[in-house]
Amino acid sequence: MKPFGRLAAGSAVFVTALVAAFFATGLVKDVQFASAQKQVEATREQLAQVEDLATVFRQVGKAVEPSVVNINVTKSARTNARLPFDDEMLRRFFPDRDGDGEPDMPDELEEGFNRPQQGTGSGVIMEVENGSAFIVTNNHVAGGATEMVITLADGRTIDNAKVIGTDPKTDLAVLKIDVDRVIAAKWGNSDQLQKGDWIMAFGSPFGYIGSMTHGIVSALNRHNIGILGTMGYENFIQVDAPINPGNSGGPLVNVRGEVVGINTAIASVTGGFAGVGFAIPSNQAKVVYTQLKDKGKITRGYLGIAIDETKNPRNPNAKMVLETLDYKGPDGILVWEVPTGPSSGVLEPGDVITQLNGKPITDVQALRNVIAAMAPDTEAKLQIVRNGKTQDVTVKIGEQPDEPLLAGGRRGSRPRGDSTEEQSSAQTLGIRLSDLSDQLAQRHGLSDVEQGGAVITQVAPNSPAQQAGIRVGDLITRVDKQSVTSAKEASDALAKADLSKGVVLQVTSRDGSRIVTLRARPQR
Numbered sequence: 001m002k003p004f005g006r007l008a009a010g011s012a013v014f015v016t017a018l019v020a021a022f023f024a025t026g027l028v029k030d031v032q033f034a035s036a037q038k039q040v041e042a043t044r045e046q047l048a049q050v051e052d053l054a055t056v057f058r059q060v061g062k063a064v065e066p067s068v069v070n071i072n073v074t075k076s077a078r079t080n081a082r083l084p085f086d087d088e089m090l091r092r093f094f095p096d097r098d099g100d101g102e103p104d105m106p107d108e109l110e111e112g113f114n115r116p117q118q119g120t121g122s123g124v125i126m127e128v129e130n131g132s133a134f135i136v137t138n139n140h141v142a143g144g145a146t147e148m149v150i151t152l153a154d155g156r157t158i159d160n161a162k163v164i165g166t167d168p169k170t171d172l173a174v175l176k177i178d179v180d181r182v183i184a185a186k187w188g189n190s191d192q193l194q195k196g197d198w199i200m201a202f203g204s205p206f207g208y209i210g211s212m213t214h215g216i217v218s219a220l221n222r223h224n225i226g227i228l229g230t231m232g233y234e235n236f237i238q239v240d241a242p243i244n245p246g247n248s249g250g251p252l253v254n255v256r257g258e259v260v261g262i263n264t265a266i267a268s269v270t271g272g273f274a275g276v277g278f279a280i281p282s283n284q285a286k287v288v289y290t291q292l293k294d295k296g297k298i299t300r301g302y303l304g305i306a307i308d309e310t311k312n313p314r315n316p317n318a319k320m321v322l323e324t325l326d327y328k329g330p331d332g333i334l335v336w337e338v339p340t341g342p343s344s345g346v347l348e349p350g351d352v353i354t355q356l357n358g359k360p361i362t363d364v365q366a367l368r369n370v371i372a373a374m375a376p377d378t379e380a381k382l383q384i385v386r387n388g389k390t391q392d393v394t395v396k397i398g399e400q401p402d403e404p405l406l407a408g409g410r411r412g413s414r415p416r417g418d419s420t421e422e423q424s425s426a427q428t429l430g431i432r433l434s435d436l437s438d439q440l441a442q443r444h445g446l447s448d449v450e451q452g453g454a455v456i457t458q459v460a461p462n463s464p465a466q467q468a469g470i471r472v473g474d475l476i477t478r479v480d481k482q483s484v485t486s487a488k489e490a491s492d493a494l495a496k497a498d499l500s501k502g503v504v505l506q507v508t509s510r511d512g513s514r515i516v517t518l519r520a521r522p523q524r
């Protein structure tokens with residue numbers, strides 16, 4: 001054979017070998033992935049039968065670790081370390097002209113002010129479909145990220161992660177990555193957890209990828225911790241399994257290899273683990289995950305009332321209100337205010353909610369959590385105590401607005417006099433009263449009020465009434481225990497009250513009804 005022929009033949013053999021090697025590599029990967037899937041399925045079947053504790057931990061690790069990811073995040077962090085300005089001064093010098101909510105600074109200042117900040121967290125793949133995987137993590141990990149690099153359990157890195165949705169009120173986020181050959185974890189039922197149950201926490205503490213710790217459930221239903229702020233929905237699982245920076249967003253798992261929580265925070269003075277960790281229950285996380293994945297946002301139920309607890313209330317005036325109501329019933333939730341909204345015409349200020357859908361309710365956060373999880377237009381069956389009598393009412397759940405604190409906010413109006421005003425000790429509180437005439441009813445949006453009352457036509461500046469949020473146009477319908485239908489009745493009732501100790505008013509406005517407590521200033 002001529003040299004050229006031998007060279008051509010050799011090249012053909014070499015190309016054929018390359019093609020064969022390429023397909024063989026793909027085949028090997030498919031075989032390896034299929035083997036990994038079978039191993040996970042077989043392991044899960046064995047978990048129900050193993051009794052040796054060390055074996056349980058090892059088996060859970062094998063079943064869960066393929067689903068756990070590390071998330072390296074870059075965020076644009078605002079810092080004025082190089083600038084002698086605070087945010088307010090910046091807004092004065094550089095107004096927001098483009099409407100993005102940030103001061104429009106020159107480029108050279110912007111670069112020094114917005115510095116990239118890097119961090120690391122964890123996540124868990126909870127669903128795989130059509131060449132994509134969906135990851136649950138914390139909002140404080142992925143929210144606001146400008147760049148993300150996902151490292152899978154097998155070492156592959158993915159840099160095309162997309163934030164599908166975030167929910168700061170539960171500190172959860174959902175990411176989507178385009179990837180194949182990955183295995184999803186399984187949701188567990190966090191309602192079945194009990195104090196003392198063994199649990200395992202997975203993640204990347206301090207960046208150490210593929211870490212696993214174990215411990216027990218220390219407590220359930222932890223709230224009012226302050227991690228998520230006043231508008232957050234806290235209902236944490238407390239665990240003693242070591243959770244450190246970098247564990248955030250990783251799964252908390254039971255002995256069956258099921259995800260029963262999402263690791264979120266630690267209670268620590270130094271920033272390191274001190275024996276107390278917190279995880280979001282899976283039943284709460286799953287609802288948020290599903291809505292974010294399907295709609296990119298969260299829709300929550302809403303009663304639209306201001307509330308406090310009858311036991312250990314946060315409002316220092318709640319005790320005065322309960323004494324005025326002669327409430328001696330079971331612990332429950334005191335209704336302070338009923339703005340115009342889902343509960344209008346059903347609940348009244350001074351009602352005490354004792355049951356929700358047949359279950360006792362004594363905690364504000366528990367009530368908020370249950371209502372938030374209910375779909376708008378469904379019905380909540382409440383047991384309440386009103387004027388000493390127990391009754392059942394039904395409220396049609398509304399959809400929570402983006403800013404619930406602003407919904408139903410009271411409107412102010414300029415003080416003005418009226419010829420029919422009754423002058424009384426009400427002036428001590430800084431208010432002037434008038435009967436509810438057709439003119440006043442139309443002016444202040446009180447045309448639907450049937451029982452009458454005393455219209456507040458003037459509020460003195462810096463008076464006890466103004467400081468308590470009383471506005472011109474508010475209608476007093478009750479003074480302590482006495483219903484009032486006119487300015488004279490209200491004035492007489494106020495004259496009988498010991499204003500130095502305080503008086504409880506029920507007030508109605510165009511925005512709804514509420515309870516207000518007023519106390520006269522001591523005489524000097």
